Amino acid sequence: MSTIDLIEAAAERLKGNVRETPLLTSPFLDEIAGRRVFVKPECLQHTGSFKFRGAWSAISALGAEERQRGVIAYSSGNHAQGVALAAAKHGVASVIVMPSDAPQLKIDNTKALGGEVVLYDRASESREEIGEALAAERALTLIRPYDEPQVIAGQGTTGLEIARQTEELGVTTADVLICCGGGGLTSGIALALEKHAPGMRARSCEPEGFDDVKRSLAAGQIQNNNAASGNICDAILTPQPGDITFPILRRLCGPGLSVTEEEALRAVAQAFLRLKIVLEPGGAVALASALFRKNDIEGDDVIVVASGGNTDPEVFARALEFLT
Missing domain, CATH: 3.40.50.1100 (Rossmann fold)
Known part of the structure; x- marks a missing residue:
């Protein structure tokens, strides 16, 4: 089982080998979301994602x-x-x-x-x-993509950075929205926040129709997706939460959120327009949740993990059409 000790040990091995990504802001995104939005662009990580x-x-x-x-x-x-x-x-x-x-x-x-x-x-x-x-x-x-203790530990270092960065900004209470497939990133961040930023609450974000984590959290037990493909958010399409990740998610996370494909594409467009970063649709569902599910989010601040930016030019061009 992954623990905070594994995460902190992983952070030592990652020093000098991964990028510490910043927290980005835009008054335009704040206006849409109705609160302050802090975006952590893991699309700027090596290989274009938190992975x-x-x-x-x-x-x-x-x-x-x-x-x-x-x-x-x-x-x-x-x-x-x-x-x-x-x-x-x-x-x-x-x-x-x-x-x-x-x-x-x-x-x-x-x-x-x-x-x-x-x-x-x-x-x-x-x-x-x-x-x-x-x-x-x-x-x-x-090396499994999410149900692997050392993988979860590595992803959890994102949460250590969020805890340190938000403390420096004086933000102590917020929902932390995380693009979620099998739950490795979400569970790792949740474990890091539990110790280092207990006022923060991790929340999973998924595409509608592939919201197995959201449904699993609501049901209290693992739920499956009916389909394995058929959504533009390819990066986070998984059959179900992991056996290791789900107990962590159930214990530490708030209710899950889900967005439409169009909302994910609109978030890609807004990230480019307002933050000058490139996201893939699956890496933008957390931002889409902040922008378009604002009534389901609590507090004056929200932290968004923009998890990846590996999108084909055709998909990116499709997203930018929403700016016209």
């Missing part, structure tokens, strides 16, 4: 023999790129199982970063089965 944190944490925690054998991961793209780069920087071979319908940018980047990409059909094949079979066949260490 590099967890990948570095997991690979840096491996023993020499495990590193020599290599690692394997499955991902729609952001965890893929994070693992590929972290592995390369450690001199470790990586194999990445990716859905064939993943954005081409993410597939190309993963290959360019040194990952051996194995494609699969998201609708008819199981990435978990493929990943576990290849791991056994080639004696590779499997």
Whole structure:
């Protein structure tokens, strides 16, 4: 089980290897949201998303023999790129199982970063089965995208930064909105905030129709999504919360939030216009929640984790149409 001790230990290993991302503000976003909005742009992290944190944490925690054998991961793209780069920087071979319908940018980047990409059909094949079979066949260490204690620990370092940055700003109470797939980032941040910023409340944000975490929190037990694909927020489409992450989410998080595809695209457009950052739709659902679900948020301040920016140009252009 992931704990605050693992997160703080991961933070020591991540020093000098990850970027500490700032908190960005815009009076225009404040006006839309009806409160002060602080955006943490993890789209500026190495490989364009927070996933590099967890990948570095997991690979840096491996023993020499495990590193020599290599690692394997499955991902729609952001965890893929994070693992590929972290592995390369450690001199470790990586194999990445990716859905064939993943954005081409993410597939190309993963290959360019040194990952051996194995494609699969998201609708008819199981990435978990493929990943576990290849791991056994080639004696590779499997690094799961969210249900992995050292990955959760790495993602939790985002929460340590939020706690320190908000304290410096004099913000002690706020909802912290987090783009959520399987819950690794959300649970890691929630654990960090529990100790270092107890006035902050983590909240999961998802696309409508793929809001398994929101429904699971409401039901008090894990709920599944009916579909595996079919939403523009590809980065956070997971079947259900993780077995490790969900107990943490249930204990520490407030009610989940969900937004439409159009609202996610509108948030991408606003992030570009007002903050000059590029987000992918899945990395913008937390900002969309702050802007378009303001009646479901409490307090005068809200913290938004903009989790990733690996979007194809065509999708980004579609988002910018909402500015006209």
